């Protein structure tokens with residue numbers, strides 16, 4: 001993944017106008033409220049890219065994905081990168 005040094009996208013983050021608690025659901029609560037906000041967020045792609053770049057797969061909903069979902073996506077990206085390197089060699 002490409003590292004993003006420009007974080008101006010954060011100025012347009014929809015979660016800035018939302019209760020941050022919904023992005024950190026307690027055990028037994030669903031992440032649906034946060035996912036609904038993310039689905040309408042204009043900077044979702046940048047947010048998710050940054051979360052994956054930072055390997056932030058531990059806490060909270062970011063880019064519309066839970067930590068488990070981001071972990072799965074990061075693993076898939078790593079597998080693709082390994083294949084690309086193998087084919088390029």
Ligand code: SF4
Nearest residue numbers: 013015038041047063
């Ligand atoms: S996609 Fe990222 S920036 Fe947008 S609302 Fe969700 S957590 Fe916030």
